[in-house]
Amino acid sequence: MRPVIPLIAGIVLGILGKNGNGASVSIPDESIKEICAGDTICEDIKLEANTSQIIEVILRQQQSNTFLQCSIRPNEEPKCAPDSSVSFKYKRETQILQFCMKFNQTKHSENKMVVKRNEEIYLTILLLSCKDDFKASAVHNKTHVTVTCEHDAFKFSNSGIEIERESNIVAQCVWSRQCIGAEEVASGIQFITEYDPKIKYSCAMDGQSVQINYTEEEIHIPHQGIPNSDQGTGRPNLLSCLYMCIIGFLSRLFI
Structure with a gap:
């Protein structure tokens, strides 16, 4: 508390x-x-x-x-x-x-x-x-944006939670899982649309609202290491063959 x-x-x-x-x-x-x-x-x-x-x-x-x-x-x-x-x-x-x-x-x-x-x-x-109980985000990939609006007291709200665009309601959800123009998430609403940096979104509930700032989606590139062998064949690669040939040659010199 x-x-x-x-x-x-x-x-x-x-x-x-x-x-x-x-x-x-x-x-x-x-x-x-x-x-x-x-x-x-x-x-x-x-x-x-x-x-x-x-x-x-x-x-x-x-x-x-x-x-x-x-x-x-x-x-x-x-x-x-x-x-x-x-x-x-x-x-x-x-x-x-x-x-x-x-x-x-x-x-x-x-x-x-x-x-x-x-x-x-x-x-x-x-x-x-209070505004501190809002969890609002707008994540874009330069083509589309996912706007999410959540509030800790969403299930106790009388009017539900809304996403506003330039002061106009574009999506709304109430706790009884009735949504207009969006999908319901755990404690709020989510709305996907085309990305336009000039458009401002806000999150609102029971007379209170907060503006949502844009963030760009992070792209994760998987790390690719050098395999020790040809995948799927079990055969040694070129470096392994060269190493074995050098060892074999040196061993003959000292026999």
């Missing part, structure tokens, strides 16, 4: 709505986080006196999935109802509530994590699978 990814450290929950002087504060823009398979997402929230409720939500298309809901009373520890995938703890000394969630490719990738305070949205994060 990769190390825990801290998304937010020391967020002050009173930054939205009205501040101490009554001035309004704008909602932060949506941020993007790359999450790798097996990562744990953690968030630290600093509580304030006017905080009465925290709701953490994963938005999935048109549905909402609440995975943590906490109620807070003055001078009391938060009372939270977490989803089975969430753990949390409260640090009284610093008044920080921390919750952690293990990233689930099927449920969380390409979805938005929305953090609410007292029904006000103050944080939105788009979760994407």
Whole structure:
């Protein structure tokens, strides 16, 4: 498992709505986080006196999935109802509530994590699978190119894996072994076409993509040694005959 990814450290929950002087504060823009398979997402929230409720939500298309809901009373520890995938703890000394969630490719990738305070949205994060989990290559022999696109979490993807050419999808596979325009490999897709160095390919899955760089196919030439005899005949070659003749001549001189 990769190390825990801290998304937010020391967020002050009173930054939205009205501040101490009554001035309004704008909602932060949506941020993007790359999450790798097996990562744990953690968030630290600093509580304030006017905080009465925290709701953490994963938005999935048109549905909402609440995975943590906490109620807070003055001078009391938060009372939270977490989803089975969430753990949390409260640090009284610093008044920080921390919750952690293990990233689930099927449920969380390409979805938005929305953090609410007292029904006000103050944080939105788009979760994407990380680029490091892609294995992409385009190997050519100057005539044809084999484009391969794989991802460690391919079998957990909802939309499948794609090969794009100039931002247009030319091949796609889903884990149920349904492919369009390509063949499925162990954890992804493979596409063979004519080689053109001017065309750029990319590998995409669940809203994340990486560009694929060309590499030329290596040609292996087998090593050919000098045989000791004529193959298939068992007869000595010319060098062997010459050697035996010299030995025979010398032996007669000393007899």
